[in-house]
Amino acid sequence: MITIDYQSKLPLYEQIAERFQAMILRDALPPGSQMPSVRSLAMDLSINPNTIQKAFSLLEQRGYIYPVRGRGNYVADTARLAEQEKASLLKEVNNLLIQGKELGISRKEFIAVVDMLYGKEDTND
CATH class of the missing domain: 1.10.10.10 (Winged helix-like DNA-binding domain superfamily/Winged helix DNA-binding domain)
Structure with a gap:
């Protein structure tokens, strides 16, 4: 457990x-x-x-x-807490994407990381 x-x-x-x-x-x-x-x-x-x-x-x-x-x-x-956690995480991801963009990381590179983590077959969510 x-x-x-x-x-x-x-x-x-x-x-x-x-x-x-x-x-x-x-x-x-x-x-x-x-x-x-x-x-x-x-x-x-x-x-x-x-x-x-x-x-x-x-x-x-x-x-x-x-x-x-x-x-x-x-x-x-915890429904409200879960939504707050998601919002906080998405804000964090947004900040990371901004930093990555400033460092020259391309959209394609970001998408490759997301595909690697979630799997390419999981595109309907």
């Missing part, structure tokens, strides 16, 4: 939060579903429960989960 890269410079709690955030945005964890308990996830990953709690606190601050007293944490309705 969650994998951790112990060689990464990113703190463990941030890695955990990012993995869950990605699963939530992909609907692998749909709204209203219960998150694993802090204790069980800490045991599964063999890390300190405080690290899991810190990751869950970060997810709560970002609006991805919400706590229910005495019952655990649940996935929030």
